[in-house]
Amino acid sequence: MRRIGAISFCDTLATHGRLAAICSLYNLCTMSNPPTPTAARIADEIMNVVDAHNANEPEFRQAVAEVIDSVASVVERHKKYRDAKILARLVEPERVIQFRVPWFDDENNVQVNRGWRVQFSSTLGPYKGGLRFHPSVNISVLKFLAFEQILKNSLTTLPLGGGKGGSDFDPKGKSDNEVMRFCESFMIELARHIGPDTDVPAGDIGVGVREIGFLFGQYKRLHNKWHGSLTGKAFGWGGSHMRPEATGYGVVYFADAMLKRNDDSLEGKTCIVSGSGNVAQFAAAQLLKQGATVVAMSDSGGCIHDKDGIDKEKLAWIIEQKNVKRGRIKEYVERYKQAEFIENGEDNSIWKLKADCAFPCATQNELVAADAKHLVNTDVKLVCEGANMPATAEAMHVLMESDVLYGPSKAANAGGVAVSGLEMMQNSMRLSWSAEEVDRRLREIMKSIHDACINAAEEYDLNASYVHGANIAGFKRVADAMIEQGVV
Numbered sequence: 233m234r235r236i237g238a239i240s241f242c243d244t245l246a247t248h249g250r251l252a253a254i255c256s257l258y259n260l261c262t263m264s265n266p267p268t269p270t271a272a273r274i275a276d277e278i279m280n281v282v283d284a285h286n287a288n289e290p291e292f293r294q295a296v297a298e299v300i301d302s303v304a305s306v307v308e309r310h311k312k313y314r315d316a317k318i319l320a321r322l323v324e325p326e327r328v329i330q331f332r333v334p335w336f337d338d339e340n341n342v343q344v345n346r347g348w349r350v351q352f353s354s355t356l357g358p359y360k361g362g363l364r365f366h367p368s369v370n371i372s373v374l375k376f377l378a379f380e381q382i383l384k385n386s387l388t389t390l391p392l393g394g395g396k397g398g399s400d401f402d403p404k405g406k407s408d409n410e411v412m413r414f415c416e417s418f419m420i421e422l423a424r425h426i427g428p429d430t431d432v433p434a435g436d437i438g439v440g441v442r443e444i445g446f447l448f449g450q451y452k453r454l455h456n457k458w459h460g461s462l463t464g465k466a467f468g469w470g471g472s473h474m475r476p477e478a479t480g481y482g483v484v485y486f487a488d489a490m491l492k493r494n495d496d497s498l499e500g501k502t503c504i505v506s507g508s509g510n511v512a513q514f515a516a517a518q519l520l521k522q523g524a525t526v527v528a529m530s531d532s533g534g535c536i537h538d539k540d541g542i543d544k545e546k547l548a549w550i551i552e553q554k555n556v557k558r559g560r561i562k563e564y565v566e567r568y569k570q571a572e573f574i575e576n577g578e579d580n581s582i583w584k585l586k587a588d589c590a591f592p593c594a595t596q597n598e599l600v601a602a603d604a605k606h607l608v609n610t611d612v613k614l615v616c617e618g619a620n621m622p623a624t625a626e627a628m629h630v631l632m633e634s635d636v637l638y639g640p641s642k643a644a645n646a647g648g649v650a651v652s653g654l655e656m657m658q659n660s661m662r663l664s665w666s667a668e669e670v671d672r673r674l675r676e677i678m679k680s681i682h683d684a685c686i687n688a689a690e691e692y693d694l695n696a697s698y699v700h701g702a703n704i705a706g707f708k709r710v711a712d713a714m715i716e717q718g719v720v
């Protein structure tokens with residue numbers, strides 16, 4: 233290109249004079265060095281493709297748009313990412329598996345559910361991410377979760393790729409035997425796609441230690457191999473200390489790091505924790521340890537507001553109610569009369585209460601723009617996400633425009649998968665670390681994720697935004713590895 237251009241410059245000078253020659257040189261320069269596309273154009277171009285290819289997948293498009301919004305400026309600055317078409321490759325899953333899950337209920341009726349595993353990225357390690365059993369599960373939800381997982385796992389700095397799976401099966405109201413028969417049927421198909429060096433599922437909503445036990449038992453029977461093909465196992469047979477606590481504790485460690493950076497702490501703060509499942513339970517427990525007061529928790533029916541604080545004993549009641557009795561949080565107010573129950577409704581949600589700190593630990597898109605505005609207007613200091621993508625795009629925007637310290641899920645809730653990574657290490661070495669050792673490593677990982685977010689945001693002049701910082705730091709590690717591994 234340059235040689236042809238040089239000849240044409242000399243030829244033109246000789247035959248048409250100086251001005252024409254300069255014009256031809258200008259053409260040459262613009263041909264060989266096309267202008268760098270702006271971040272806005274990079275984002276538009278990739279989102280046009282993502283929107284067209286995934287028209288019926290709103291959650292997935294929401295998750296991608298949020299990341300692209302942050303990383304387009306990185307791609308603008310580094311030609312190597314554009315040349316390698318990193319964004320176009322990153323938004324396309326390596327593999328999506330869908331399968332039928334037939335099973336017998338207790339009345340001997342045949343039931344049929346849908347099962348999936350989204351193997352999104354194996355750049356940094358075996359696909360890694362949980363299984364979710366919930367009626368709301370569909371391919372859009374699983375692709376968003378798997379996509380988030382790529383960057384979240386990258387932030388942990390452990391060798392973990394990104395994946396997610398699950399089923400529209402609803403464990404609520406099912407007997408243990410029904411859950412077991414469902415898990416066995418699910419694993420008969422999934423088993424051929426996973427393994428300790430290929431894909432290592434774990435739990436998520438609706439999949440806890442009971443389900444992981446049934447899934448692991450069936451996997452072992454099919455492969456005749458006892459190895460770390462799943463994480464979140466019970467401690468007595470290969471699980472890690474602190475795995476149940478990890479996500480909830482990790483969220484609070486992250487919040488603590490955000491506050492410390494501002495010479496503040498959780499001590500004495502009032503906190504709202506949405507949800508009452510695994511993440512919410514241990515977030516609340518760790519908040520109590522740090523001297524905070526938890527004034528509200530919830531489930532899908534509504535929330536309980538206890539101005540006196542949900543202390544250790546009351547939290548133990550909630551945990552028993554949810555994990556053992558598998559009952560509703562509403563019954564709390566019958567036992568603790570000073571508390572009130574607020575049913576979920578148009579204008580009612582846990583986010584209409586007032587507190588110093590808010591921890592959304594229930595599910596995606598649980599916090600909408602009006603909730604975010606209410607939190608900002610009532611002077612919330614910190615919002616730190618335990619659930620995956622709990623704020624809508626509009627709510628995120630409100631929080632990012634405000635002075636609130638805002639910890640996004642892919643950074644703040646990475647503690648769960650981080651300890652899953654530690655469980656994989658322990659399984660490979662056939663040993664088990666003490667709870668203190670795992671907790672120490674978890675704290676270190678959360679602090680290093682916090683610092684990586686701040687450093688990335690500073691490098692790109694993004695005003696210490698944890699949202700942009702998390703996206704950029706997570707993205708760069710994956711993107712550089714993708715370049716090094718060639719076009720795969």
Ligand code: GLU
Nearest residue numbers: 361362434436648649652
């Ligand atoms: N489901 C959890 C998450 O959203 C944990 C995944 C894992 O441990 O693999 O990060």
